[in-house]
């Protein structure tokens with residue numbers, strides 16, 4: 001593998017960037033009436049407008065050349081064939097196999113993974129329908145009215161995001177809740193409004209060893225047993241989603257109530273697997289299938305469209321252009337869609353846990369920046385909070401704006417205003433507002449020339465700031481499936497270019513290892529152990545506050 005910076009396309013892009021330093025998008029739009037047509041792309045009902053970026057068609061050609069020199073197409077094929085591209089964990093990466101509507105056998109190392117997927121989906125469908133039609137009853141004979149998904153990370157963020165996004169499709173008489181945090185406040189406040197007789201807990205954990213999930217699941221079990229006073233009740237009120245059957249049994253959940261998935265499903269790519277059970281319960285089986293079909297449509301596009309007309313590739317390569325040639329550190333995501341309020345936390349795990357890496361596939365430290373810091377919030381809320389910095393701050397921030405043409409729940413002309421604000425923000429980022437125009441405005445408002453000169457610089461918008469706009473018809477299951485798969489593949493593309501393993505997450509381990517000795521040091525048994533001065537000071541202070549000796 002040739003080091004990234006030695007690839008000819010990288011060198012070309014370095015030169016090209018020098019030539020582009022003073023590139024002004026406003027002039028580019030003035031000079032080229034076709035710019036929007038040339039730099040936008042459709043896939044199904046999704047429109048990606050990437051014309052408001054510091055790129056020319058030549059930039060895009062160089063970026064696609066970099067993708068080719070990085071063997072993107074071969075890596076994509078290796079992933080879809082089930083090769084163990086997650087080489088540090090020796091695992092295949094096959095989330096695309098979870099959402100193929102027709103399932104021709106996909107034999108990976110002698111096993112037909114599609115047959116296994118179909119079997120679990122069949123069991124999930126049966127379970128979902130039995131909850132919905134009331135044939136699955138709680139221990140005391142009452143139908144289930146509340147479902148609590150207990151999980152964290154990939155076993156929470158994906159399903160929680162989708163359930164919020166698709167609340168318009170929620171079935172009647174069933175509410176789905178999500179508990180993730182170790183902080184007992186999360187479970188306690190959720191249980192407050194629930195009736196143990198009509199509540200079902202889904203314990204979602206790929207490994208079934210995660211501290212937060214097991215702690216919350218144990219507390220939930222204690223709550224249930226305290227109310228129903230019969231160990232047999234667990235079988236009617238607890239199901240598990242996991243790859244680890246022995247641990248599920250050890251917890252006391254009947255294997256008949258377990259829905260499995262496989263080590264080739266990464267946690268942050270797992271909402272399409274059994275981990276999606278809460279989604280299917282919330283929106284019904286048909287809608288869950290539509291979600292999968294949407295993701296599959298994007299998979300097909302990603303596999304078949306030429307790189308130049310490939311949405312995940314374009315989004316991914318634009319990210320490379322900014323992170324590696326313009327030196328941007330962050331990347332803002334602004335869904336003008338309240339139902340997508342959990343998209344940013346979901347993307348934070350998807351992107352930052354996948355590409356927050358500093359060692360490449362040749363086991364060497366990289367000498368360029370990898371995954372960006374992902375942040376953002378729904379519009380229009382963000383406009384009233386942090387958009388000041390996006391417009392006038394000193395940093396260049398590439399951004400994605402997402403918006404639906406049609407709202408599920410229109411009220412007066414609110415959706416028209418939402419759309420207008422979304423477009424106005426990207427227009428303002430592009431156009432900016434010059435000092436001369438502002439001075440003239442202030443003088444016209446009656447301000448003296450001197451005052452106007454002093455105030456004007458504060459009101460200047462530099463403009464020429466980039467944004468992508470993703471426009472869709474409405475937030476339905478199929479569209480959401482497409483959007484999520486789009487981001488999954490974008491992250492894959494960038495990982496390939498950066499020559500890193502996007503599918504492990506060793507960086508989350510150290511903190512987990514250090515917690516147990518600190519936990520012991522905080523308890524009444526005084527085993528303080530070896531810690532740095534700061535940690536020792538904090539331990540001592542906590543012990544004092546909790547009435548223990550220091």
Ligand SMILES: O=P(O)(O)OC[C@H]1O[C@H](O)[C@H](O)[C@@H](O)[C@@H]1O
Nearest residue numbers: 153154155205206207210267508
């Ligand atoms: O599903 P689980 O095995 O409980 O894991 C839950 C989460 O915790 C881990 O620390 C990982 O960083 C995540 O990738 C994972 O999604």
